[in-house]
Amino acid sequence: xxxxxxxxxxxxxxxxxxxxxxxxxxxxxxxxxxxxxxxxxxxxxxxxxxxxxxxxxxxxxxxxxxxxxxxxxxxxxxxxxxxxxxxxxxxxxxxxxxxxxxxxxxxxxxxxxxxxxxxxxxxxxxxxxxxxxxxxxxxxxxxxxxxxxxxxxxxxxxxxxxxxxxxxxxxxxxxxxxxxxxxxxxxxxxxxxxxxxxxxxxxxxxxxxxxxxxxxxxxxxxxxxxxxxxxxxxxxxxxxxxxxxxxxxxxxxxxxxxxxxxxxxxxxxxxxxxxxxxxxxxxxxxxxxxxxxxxxxxxxxxxxxxxxxxxxxxxxxxxxxxxxxxxxxxxxxxxxxxxxxxxxxxxxxxxxxxxxxxxxxxxxxxxxxxxxxxxxxxxxxxxxxxxxxxxxxxxxxxxxxxxxxxxxxxxxxxxxxxxxxxxxxxxxxxxxxxxxxxxxxxxxxxxxxxxxxxxxxxxxxxxxxxxxxxxxxxxxxxxxxxxxx
Amino acid sequence: xxxxxxxxxxxxxxxxxxxxxxxxxxxxxxxxxxxxxxxxxxxxxxxxxxxxxxxxxxxxxxxxxxxxxxxxxxxxxxxxxxxxxxxxxxxxxxxxxxxxxxxxxxxxxxxxxxxxxxxxxxxxxxxxxxxxxxxxxxxxxxxxxxxxxxxxxxxxxxxxxxxxxxxxxxxxxxxxxxxxxxxxxxxxxxxxxxxxxxxxxxxxxxxxxxxxxxxxxxxxxxxxxxxxxxxxxxxxxxxxxxxxxxxxxxxxxxxxxxxxxxxxxxxxxxxxxxxxxxxxxxxxxxxxxxxxxxxxxxxxxxxxxxxxxxxxxxxxxxxxxxxxxxxxxxxxxxxxxxxxxxxxxxxxxxxxxxxxxxxxxxxxxxxxxxxxxxxxxxxxxxxxxxxxxxxxxxxxxxxxxxxxxxxxxxxxxxxxxxxxxxxxxxxxxxxxxxxxxxxxxxxxxxxxxxxxxxxxxxxxxxxxxxxxxxxxxxxxxxxxxxxxxxxxxxx
Numbered sequence: 009x010x011x012x013x014x015x016x017x018x019x020x021x022x023x024x025x026x027x028x029x030x031x032x033x034x035x036x037x038x039x040x041x042x043x044x045x046x047x048x049x050x051x052x053x054x055x056x057x058x059x060x061x062x063x064x065x066x067x068x069x070x071x072x073x074x075x076x077x078x079x080x081x082x083x084x085x086x087x088x089x090x091x092x093x094x095x096x097x098x099x100x101x102x103x104x105x106x107x108x109x110x111x112x113x114x115x116x117x118x119x120x121x122x123x124x125x126x127x128x129x130x131x132x133x134x135x136x137x138x139x140x141x142x143x144x145x146x147x148x149x150x151x152x153x154x155x156x157x158x159x160x161x162x163x164x165x166x167x168x169x170x171x172x173x174x175x176x177x178x179x180x181x182x183x184x185x186x187x188x189x190x191x192x193x194x195x196x197x198x199x200x201x202x203x204x205x206x207x208x209x210x211x212x213x214x215x216x217x218x219x220x221x222x223x224x225x226x227x228x229x230x231x232x233x234x235x236x237x238x239x240x241x242x243x244x245x246x247x248x249x250x251x252x253x254x255x256x257x258x259x260x261x262x263x264x265x266x267x268x269x270x271x272x273x274x275x276x277x278x279x280x281x282x283x284x285x286x287x288x289x290x291x292x293x294x295x296x297x298x299x300x301x302x303x304x305x306x307x308x309x310x311x312x313x314x315x316x317x318x319x320x321x322x323x324x325x326x327x328x329x330x331x332x333x334x335x336x337x338x339x340x341x342x343x344x345x346x347x348x349x350x351x352x353x354x355x356x357x358x359x360x361x362x363x364x365x366x367x368x369x370x371x372x373x374x375x376x377x378x379x380x381x382x383x384x385x386x387x388x389x390x391x392x393x394x395x396x397x398x399x400x401x402x403x404x405x406x407x408x409x410x411x412x413x414x415x416x417x418x419x420x421x422x423x424x425x426x427x428x429x430x431x432x433x434x435x436x437x438x439x440x441x442x443x444x445x446x447x448x449x450x451x452x453x454x455x456x457x458x459x460x461x462x463x464x465x466x467x468x469x470x471x472x473x474x475x476x477x478x479x480x481x482x483x484x485x486x487x488x489x490x491x492x493x
Numbered sequence: 494x495x496x497x498x499x500x501x502x503x504x505x506x507x508x509x510x511x512x513x514x515x516x517x518x519x520x521x522x523x524x525x526x527x528x529x530x531x532x533x534x535x536x537x538x539x540x541x542x543x544x545x546x547x548x549x550x551x552x553x554x555x556x557x558x559x560x561x562x563x564x565x566x567x568x569x570x571x572x573x574x575x576x577x578x579x580x581x582x583x584x585x586x587x588x589x590x591x592x593x594x595x596x597x598x599x600x601x602x603x604x605x606x607x608x609x610x611x612x613x614x615x616x617x618x619x620x621x622x623x624x625x626x627x628x629x630x631x632x633x634x635x636x637x638x639x640x641x642x643x644x645x646x647x648x649x650x651x652x653x654x655x656x657x658x659x660x661x662x663x664x665x666x667x668x669x670x671x672x673x674x675x676x677x678x679x680x681x682x683x684x685x686x687x688x689x690x691x692x693x694x695x696x697x698x699x700x701x702x703x704x705x706x707x708x709x710x711x712x713x714x715x716x717x718x719x720x721x722x723x724x725x726x727x728x729x730x731x732x733x734x735x736x737x738x739x740x741x742x743x744x745x746x747x748x749x750x751x752x753x754x755x756x757x758x759x760x761x762x763x764x765x766x767x768x769x770x771x772x773x774x775x776x777x778x779x780x781x782x783x784x785x786x787x788x789x790x791x792x793x794x795x796x797x798x799x800x801x802x803x804x805x806x807x808x809x810x811x812x813x814x815x816x817x818x819x820x821x822x823x824x825x826x827x828x829x830x831x832x833x834x835x836x837x838x839x840x841x842x843x844x845x846x847x848x849x850x851x852x853x854x855x856x857x858x859x860x861x862x863x864x865x866x867x868x869x870x871x872x873x874x875x876x877x878x879x880x881x882x883x884x885x886x887x888x889x890x891x892x893x894x895x896x897x898x899x900x901x902x903x904x905x906x907x908x909x910x911x912x913x914x915x916x917x918x919x920x921x922x923x924x925x926x927x928x929x930x931x932x933x934x935x936x937x938x939x940x941x942x943x944x945x946x947x948x949x950x951x952x953x954x955x956x957x958x959x960x961x962x963x964x965x966x967x968x969x970x971x972x973x974x975x976x977x978x979x980x981x982x983x984x
Contacts, residue, residue, distance in 0.1 A: 021866075062955030062963065070967035074597065077969060092910040101904075103911055108893060110916070187917065195709060202706035206699050209714065211921045216709070235944040242952055280952045290953030391606060391939055392526075398938035406601075406940070409967075412592040413603055413938035418610070419687070423711045425936070438923075440896040440911035441889055442904055446729040446880070454735055455743055455777040455787040457562040465562065469570040469907070 012169065013141070013184045017112050019166045020139040026109060027137075028087060030164070032080070034134045037162035038127060039076050042069055045158055049123060052150035056122065057248060058293030058327075067247055068124040071409060075128055078411045078428060079135050086135065086432045092440070095471050101444045107436040109137035110211075111187035116178065116201065117144045118192045119295055120251045120349075122151035125215075129190045130168075132431025138188075139167040143181060145193075146174040147295055186210050188435060192253075195420050202423075213424030213434050216417055217347050218374040219257035222404060223364045223390070225381035226265040236380040236402065237272040238280065241353075243378070243404035245281060245331045249292040250351040251299075253421075254376050254405050257348050260364040263357040270333065270355065274318055277331050286328045291351060294327045303329055303350040306343040315354070362386065365393050373397075373419035378404040397421050504673055509680040512641065512669065516612045519667045520639040526609060527637075531583060534634045534663055538627065539576045541662040542569050548654060549623055556622065556648040558790035558823075559745065567744070568624040571907065575628055578909055578926060579635040586635065586930045589939070596969055602941045607934040609637035610711075611687035616643045616678065616701065618692045619792055620748045620846075622651035625715075629690045630668070632929025638688075639667040643681060645693075646674040647792060686710050688933060692750075694844075695918055702921075713922030713932050716915055717750040717844050718872035722902065723861040723888070724758040724766060725879035733878040733900070734769040738777060740876075740902025742828050746789040747848040748796075751874045751903050754845050757861040760854040767830060767852065771815050774828050782827040783820050791824045791847060800826055800847040803840040816848075858884065862891050871895075871917035876902045895919050 024030055042049070049069060050061040059067075092103040113133050117126035126144050133140045144152040156172045171177060182189075182204035191201045192215040205212045222240050227233045243256045250256075261269050285291040294300045304322055307313060312334065319332035334354040337343055343354055358364060361381075368377060375397040379390050391399055397417040398407050407413055408427075416425030426434050450468065452461040463484065467475035478484035502508075524530055542549075546569055553559040553568065579586075592603040613633050617626035626644050633640045642659065644652035656670040671677055682689075682704035691701045692715040705712045722737060741753050758766055778785040791797045797819075804810055804817060809831065816829035831851040834840055840851055855861055858879075865875065875894040879885060885899055895915040896905045905911050906925075914923030924932045958977065965973025 060953070060955045062960045063953075065960055066951065066963050066967075070963050074967045074969070092908070094908060094910065098904075098908070103905070103908060105911070106889060198709055199706055202709065203703055206702035206706055209695060209698060209702065209716070209918055209921065214709065229944075232944045238952065246951075246953065282954055285953075288954055290955060387941075391937075392608075393523075395608060395611075395935065396937065398940065400940045401942060402944055403601075403940070403942040406598050406942070407938060409597045410592075410594060410603065410938075410940065412594065413940060414605065414936050415938070418935045418937075420709060423709060437893070437916040438912055439889075439894065439916070440905055440908075440913070441899065442896070442901065442908060442911065443885075443899040444901040444904065446732045446878070446900050449732055449735070453739055453743075455560075455562075456779075456785075457560055457787050462562050462565055465566045466570055469566060469574060 009180050010184065013112070016139045016141065016167065016169065020109075020112050024164075025137050025139050025167050028083070031083065031134055031137055034163055034168065035076055035079060035131065037164075038131065038134075039073070041159060041162040042072055042076075045154070048154055048158065052154045053123070054289075055150040056119070056148040057251075057295060058289060059248065060289040060292075063247070063292065068121055071124055072127050072131070074409065075131055075411065075427070075431075079131060079432075082429065083135055086429055096473070097468055097471060100447065101442065103440065103442045106439045106441060107136070107432070108439055110435055110437055111138060113138045113140055113188040113190065113435060114181060114184075114186045115140060115142045116181075116189070116191045116193065117142065119145040119147035120248050120253075122148035123155075125192045126155060129192070129426060129431065132426055133190070133435045134168070135432050136435035138435055140169070141181065142168070142170045143178060144170065144172065146172065188212070190426075190434070191215065198422070213416070213426065214422045215253070215415075215424075215426075216375070216420065216422040217253040217349070218372055218417065218421040219347050220254055220374045220376045220378065221364070221368055222256040222259045222378040223361065223380065224259060224261045224265070224269055225361050225379070225383060225386065226262050227380070227382065232382065233268070233272060234276070237269065237276050239403050240378075240380070241273055241276050241331070242280060244353045245277070245285075245291050245351045247405055249294065249329065250353075251292070251295065251349045252405070254408060255349070256353065256378060256404050257374075258344070258354045258356060260356050260358055260361070260367060262361045263359060266335070266355060266357045270317065270335065273333060277318070281331060285331065286323070286326065291328075291331060294329055294350060297324070297327065299349070300324060300327050300329070303348075303352065306346075306348065306350075307332070307352065309341055309343065311341045312337045312343055362389070365389060368394050368396075373417070373421055375417045375421040376400060376404075376407065395419070504671060504677045504680060506680045506683055509684050512671070513612060513684045513686075516639040516641065516667065516669070520609075520612055525634075525637050525639050525667050528583065528587060530664070530667075531634055531637055532580065534668070535576050535580050535583075535631065537662045538631065538634075539573060539580075541658050542573050542576070545658055552650040552654045553622070555650040556619070557745065557748075557792055558788075560787050560789065562787075563743070563745065563789065568621055571624055572627050572631070575631045575909070575925075575929070579631055579930070582927065583635055586927055592938070594940075596971070597967065598940065598942065600943055600945060604939050606937045606939055607636070607930070608937055610933055610935050612639045612641070613688040613690065613933060614641050614643065614681060614686045616689070616691045616693065617645055619645035619647035620745050620750075622648040623655070625692045626655055629692070629713075629924060629929065629932075632924055633690070633933045634668070635930045636933035638933055640669070641681065642668070642670045643678055644670065644672065646672070688712070690924075690932070691715065698920075713914070713924065714920045715750070715913075715922075715924075716873065716918065716920040717846070718870060718915065718919040719754040719844055719868065720751060720872045720874040720876065720894070721861075721865050722753040722756045722876040723858065723865075723878065724756055724762065725858050725877070725881060725884060726759060726762040727880055728878050730765065730769050731773070734766070734773045736878075736901050737876075738770070738773055738828075741850060742774075742778070742788060742848055744903060746791070746826075747850075748789065748792065748846050749903070751906055752846075753850070753876055753902050754872070755841065756850060756852045757855060757864055758852060759858050760856060763832060763852055763854045767814050767832065770830055774815070778828065782816070783818050783823075783825050788825075788828075788848075791826060794824065796847065797821065797824050797826070800845075800849060803843075803845065803847075803849060804829065806839055809834050809838050809840055812851075859887070862887065865892055871915070871919055873915045873919040874898065874903070874905070893917070895923075
């Protein structure tokens with residue numbers, strides 16, 4: 009593996025990946041891959057996760073196409089040098105900021121959106137001009153194979169490599185020296201990645217997870233109520249069956265509103281996912297037996313099973329969990345302390361909806377907070393009194409599709425951000441250039457030091473041009489002196 | 494008796510835990526988030542720098558024999574500028590930034606809100622003990638955080654003065670100074686911080702980042718490296734020489750992360766360069782530089798011994814062409830220039846951080862780039878003196894460093910519109926000006942959606958029609974969307 013990494017470094021050193029033409033050709037290659045291999049991609053996603061092809065398109069292929077379009081449009085601007093303003097005293101000088109690639113970067117992806125979470129960072133790394141190693145997750149084997157076998161036909165294999173494997177391969181990769189590591193996955197592994205990066209002082213972006221709460225205010229208009237509930241249940245069950253870092257993990261409602269909410273949810277689930285979501289594939293599968301059993305344990309927990317008020321059936325053979333609702337499980341139960349990552353939604357009832365702020369703040373900072381409300385004061389409070397990667401009002405998950413919003417976590421939910429230009433930035437180093445000429449010089453810059461020089465330098469540093477003039481003319485009163493030479 | 498016992502109180506893990514708990518409570522109260530609090534602290538700091546200047550200068554003289562001018566200008570004046578800039582721009586920095594939204598989330602509006610990270614740790618260095626402690630603190634205050642500052646024990650008078658001044662002038666319920674050395678720093682590093690800002694060397698930086706990794710704490714690491722200077726031949730040699738001297742010996746006697754570390758020039762030009770240095774050095778520091786009051790001393794005997802070792806190595810000591818005088822008692826080494834030391838010598842393989850300047854010669858000036866890139870590490874800064882436009886372009890394109898300067902040294906550090914930080918081994922992250930505010934902020938994305946348009950297409954049951962719609966929608970094609978909807982209604 010060391011040989012492979014060295015070869016990639018050599019390729020990067022040749023300067024090839026820095027060229028705009030190279031970057032564009034690779035991005036075109038990705039676009040072609042998504043277009044020509046669409047059927048294989050849908051098949052692989054269906055095989056690994058039971059995703060319906062429309063869901064696969066909406067959440068993975070379509071998103072990637074949108075991102076590629078955005079990059080094609082903006083790349084030239086992003087790559088350009090920007091002028092930095094300088095104060096008047098810096099006469100005859102200029103300064104610029106030049107983005108340059110970091111070099112050789114490692115992208116470690118995950119299993120729930122195996123295409124999107126592999127290729128979206130890859131797009132950023134390529135756009136920024138880096139050589140890249142991509143390690144897809146072995147837990148989504150069909151997708152991993154597809155990436156390893158087909159992607160190289162569309163990209164420059166000297167500069168971009170896809171390496172398959174499990175934890176052992178991951179460990180080997182982490183021992184190499186990278187110029188950046190981009191990791192999507194769990195906080196536990198995030199710590200391992202960052203510790204490994206620390207040995208080489210490698211900067212990292214960690215896209216982790218957490219329990220993203222949805223807060224449902226007591227809405228009055230039925231249109232609003234229906235739209236909210238529909239969006240909440242869609243964000244819970246409709247995207248990879250709740251196995252998404254930005255899924256709604258649990259719901260907070262006022263006690264008085266909870267029965268309305270629950271009834272509406274039951275109706276909506278039937279309406280949206282149909283009578284047989286397993287058949288219609290409108291709800292995806294659990295990724296593997298390990299996670300299936302994990303979810304089973306969460307639900308069959310003594311403390312929890314009595315709070316199941318809807319759904320609850322699980323089929324181990326087909327790794328299918330029915331959309332399930334819980335009402336007020338104990339707050340110290342596992343299902344309320346671990347990220348659920350499955351199609352189960354606990355509803356916690358509160359006395360007043362404003363209590364949701366303290367509830368959220370007493371727990372680790374989530375990747376996103378979803379607040380469904382028309383109360384402007386409450387919205388303000390939610391923004392200023394809680395901390396999360398993002399806040400979305402009256403919807404969920406869609407922030408993932410916005411190219412102009414930074415996507416990333418804080419605290420336990422992650423370090424760094426990407427999407428749109430933030431992807432380009434996360435894989436770039438902004439090098440500052442200060443340019444001077446050799447004509448003018450401030451003679452008072454140089455020793456031997458005197459009070460006079462001190463006065464001039466101080467006025468210069470304070471941009472106090474008038475003061476400087478006074479000093480030069482000998483008109484400025486000299487400040488109190490203390491033990492100079 | 495009681496106060497003596499207080500002084501001897503050990504700062505251990507328990508103390509660190511309590512400290513963080515106290516600060517989390519302060520931060521949790523929301524006090525540091527208010528504009529007023531941030532303003533008051535910054536104004537108080539400005540007052541402190543004004544009123545306490547003589548004490549600060551005295552402490553720096555005690556720790557480093559730093560000339561008063563260097564203290565006043567490179568530490569205090571720079572800090573005052575940072576405070577003033579933050580005060581001027583604070584409202585603007587704190588304002589949420591509107592973000593454009595596209596068809597994909599229509600109808601919606603969005604903004605990016607800057608919020609403080611929470612409770613942050615700033616670990617500072619000994620060479621510019623005030624600047625490197627308070628400049629990051631200014632950024633952390635501006636961004637609304639609660640702060641613990643751990644100044645370097647290698648500059649003890651400065652550390653102790655910082656502790657006293659911060660307690661006197663700033664809000665000590667939210668901003669604290671912890672003095673100490675390795676045990677105290679380790680105790681602090683075991684805690685969970687919302688950000689750690691470290692200035693220092695690569696070895697300790699790895700320890701800091703490994704500690705941060707346990708809590709998934711983001712870091713800024715301001716490190717160093719060997720900042721090279723390329724000197725071309727067709728230039729105003731006098732001005733270039735002076736500027737190199739200003740960046741090397743007039744900056745804490747070479748003990749600065751951005752000091753020119755070594756020079757690369759052509760074989761033909763080297764002797765002219767050396768002569769120019771000899772002349773100017775004498776003009777600046779006199780015939781007896783060991784006694785000049787305009788030069789800082791070496792900070793302690795460890796570093797003195799380290800630097801002496803660099804000079805005494807075989808095949809190196811014979812290459813001294815100027816200087817080399819040492820005064821062990823006063824921890825002083827004169828400005829020293831060496832010519833053509835071997836590439837594998839110690840002095841060419843570690844950051845010098847002292848008044849020794851090796852000159853490496855090459856055949857053509859373009860060969861300099863290979864010399865720099867062959868080291869395999871990216872320095873904090875790189876400097877080029879030339880009038881040749883092509884050479885400047887090649888420099889910018891091939892040399893990767895935190896920051897580059899053409900025809901001068903070190904000035905980029907005073908420019909607040911330029912991010913100051915390293916890349917690769919020279920560091921992670923950047924600060925100065927608004928970059929300081931950003932370094933200590935979390936940029937939270939906020940998306941506002943209405944209930945009006947609920948795109949039924951995103952919900953199951955999934956059909957080919959919906960697929961076609963998505964293809965058009967995510968592709969940004971309104972026409973495609975219309976067509977998809979029409980085909981629907983037909984089928």
